[in-house]
Amino acid sequence: MTRTALYPGSFDPVTYGHLDIIARAAQLFDRLVLAVGAHHEKKALLAMDVRLKVLEEAVRPLTERTSCEITLAKFSCLTVEAARRAGACAIVRGLRDGSDFDYEVRMAQMNAALAHDVETIFLAASPSSRMIASSLVKQIARMGGDISQFVPMEAAEAIRAAQAET
Numbered sequence: 453m454t455r456t457a458l459y460p461g462s463f464d465p466v467t468y469g470h471l472d473i474i475a476r477a478a479q480l481f482d483r484l485v486l487a488v489g490a491h492h493e494k495k496a497l498l499a500m501d502v503r504l505k506v507l508e509e510a511v512r513p514l515t516e517r518t519s520c521e522i523t524l525a526k527f528s529c530l531t532v533e534a535a536r537r538a539g540a541c542a543i544v545r546g547l548r549d550g551s552d553f554d555y556e557v558r559m560a561q562m563n564a565a566l567a568h569d570v571e572t573i574f575l576a577a578s579p580s581s582r583m584i585a586s587s588l589v590k591q592i593a594r595m596g597g598d599i600s601q602f603v604p605m606e607a608a609e610a611i612r613a614a615q616a617e618t
């Protein structure tokens with residue numbers, strides 16, 4: 453049986469923290485769908501198509517070496533609906549700290565109430581990338597800081613281009 457997981461997020465932009473979760477989830481599932489969506493409380497810096505393109509480029513090295521089939525999708529529906537459409541039995545989320553935990557567990561419980569057949573799987577952030585947050589990376593970039601240790605090159609370039617326009 454093919455096991456598919458959905459990893460949903462804003463990916464505005466993808467960071468090395470996201471890539472760590474993606475690589476680890478790829479070891480657990482046969483198929484992994486990276487679902488790029490909009491967060492109801494966050495205004496994205498990068499356009500949807502840019503986020504998808506940057507994510508696609510950033511995961512390419514992994515897709516070339518893993519047996520997991522990694523695909524990308526955009527979604528604007530409920531996460532559980534996106535999971536169902538992808539044929540996913542699980543939603544993957546990353547946990548960095550207590551505030552992630554509080555928010556994520558509440559979300560997981562709401563999603564479980566909406567869809568009993570979709571399980572949320574939490575992966576604890578790796579120590580080396582645990583502090584990385586897309587929002588902080590964008591803030592550092594805006595102040596002229598070096599973000600190369602937090603995001604892949606294509607993401608850093610996309611941030612720079614988007615911030616130059618605003």
Ligand code: ADP
Nearest residue numbers: 461462463469470491545546547577581582584
């Ligand atoms: P969302 O807007 O849905 O929270 P994000 O792109 O910010 O989307 O995050 C998607 C998922 O990735 C969330 O579960 C988040 O906790 C997780 N995540 C974000 N940054 C990291 C990181 N540095 N390490 C591990 N998980 C992370």
